[in-house]
Amino acid sequence: MDRSTQLTARRTGPPDPVRTSASPSFSGHGEIGHSGTAVYDPGLAARSLHLRAARVLHGNWTGTSTVPSRGLYPHQWSWDSAFIAIGLRHLSPLRAQVELETLLDAQWGDGRIPHIVFNPSVPLDAYFPSPDFWRSSTAGRAAGAPRTVQTSGIVQPPVHALAAWLVHVADPGLSRARGFLSRLYPQLAAWHRYLLHRRDLGGGGLASVVHPWEQGMDNAPAWDAPLSRVTPAPPRTFRRADLDHGAASDRPTDLDYGRYVALASDYRDRGYADGAEQGAARRASFEGGGGRRAGHFAVEDPAFNALLIASEYALARIARELGATATARRARAERLTAALVDRLWDPAQGMFFCRDVLTGELIPERGVAGLVPLLLPALPHDIADSLVQTMRGPHFGLGGATRLVPSYDLTGEAFDPHRYWRGPAWFNTNWMLERGLRLHGEQALADGLRSALLGTAGASGFAEYVTPYTGEACGAPGFSWTAALTLDLLHDHDHDHQHEPPGPAYNTAQGAVRASEEIGKGAKGGNQV
DSSP: OOHHHHHHSOOOOSOOSOOOTTSOOOOSSEEEOTTSOEEEOHHHHTTOHHHHHHHHHHHTBOSSSBOSBTTTBOSEEHHHHHHHHHHHTTTOHHHHHHHHHHHHTTOOTTSOOOSEEOOTTSOGGGSSSOHHHHOHHHHTGGGTOOSSSOBOSSOOOOOHHHHHHHHHHHSHHHHHHHTHHHHHHHHHHHHHHIIIIITOTTSSSOOEESSHHHHSOTTOGGGHHHHTTSOOOOGGGOOOGGGGTSOGGGSOOHHHHHHHHHHHHHHHHTTTOOSHHHHHHHHHHHHTTOGGGGGOOOEEOHHHHHHHHHHHHHHHHHHHHTTOOOHHHHHHHHHHHHHHHHHHEETTTTEEOEEETTTOOEEOOOBGGGTGGGGOTTSOHHHHHHHHHHHHSTTTOBTTTBSSOOSBOTTSTTOOSSSTTSSOEEHHHHHHHHHHHHHTTOHHHHHHHHHHHHHHHHHTTSOSEEOTTTOOEESOSSOHHHHHHHHHHHTOSSGGGOOSOOOTTOOOHHHHHHHHTTTTTTTTTSOOO
């Protein structure tokens, strides 16, 4: 079947969760029927980016969550689901709520949200590392891993509170009727406590990641130096299922993958234990040259921590919605912003860098993670201005050499326009940067990036990622967060002109969606999340 025939074919599939009268109809070039099944107008389908994006999400829906892609990623991923929910709120606020609820049902007793929730109907050999590698219910018993569902034991960036707030304001009536925020708030608060206490391995107030997969940008050049201390697992001990669905030239190398497996195995074999005391032990081991433990990986990453701060602001908004005070959470978000600047900002280079907790040194690799703090409302103006200049300069080329901001420095020795996080442009990072540009008053640049994102998403078939110069599709096609964030950008027309969002009585769906886009938009106007 050719592309145009696929797009114009009427499609039905697994029904949405039952909708309520409080949940608005799917607007645009189609509708959600009473059964919850998407019904599309075939005459407009091929011409509608909105509809094409909706069809990707419909096709990747499992009944309780959305897979990133049917072939390459057949389970539920943590930060994927957060971004997916942000887009789904424009189609079905109920489905967006269920997306997050399903993920949080797999939360561990210590507060961590695992980076993968495994679908038991998927064969073990369809994805590696599979549930029998992680052994969450046994290896993670001391950390409170759930017994009824299999998960991984590591985490991903904490976008979830931000997503929950945006989903709530898309349909506040439905959210309140279902107790959505009141049920999620304790879980999200526990998640943040875990990161802020158990993962402050550097002792400076920031959360550390203990595996490159936790930061989400798996093979970024920033990890090369810390990973060089890790002895890779022998190739014969694992089989890479990802190469069944993607070109080896686009994926992490076998050497890197062997190191990922070794790190994950070691963390598992230690019962997924972490905490400040573990950080001290790791640093002492490294300084003393203490055997294998010297190879442990612990890094403070600017994007991971910026998303934690943005979600801390969102938790403050959720607390206020629930009738509690938000003062402490706002103050914490501001303290974390100051810690981020103190520990990871390099004024000479005009961007943030990762810090290797084991050596105490900044890692001088320019990656897109170092630009993501532009999302933060309390970021000093001079730092925001420097980030914009860096983004537009020769290292990232926005508005000039590149269509979208690449994942890595265009002039760096490790730059590769096709290989995963070593150069290609990703839609979620560019979505974050578009919001950050608007937040800090760069409307023209944000408009240009938004236009490039929408054009590239459609032309690439909602690819997982693209080459930054030409927008050539790479990775998996029909990728869920690409489609979801396309929907969010399509609905994001005049959010930057709003001021303080109205209070809980503001219940109209259209106004609420616009209010939701105001999260963190007030650095220049005086309001915060």
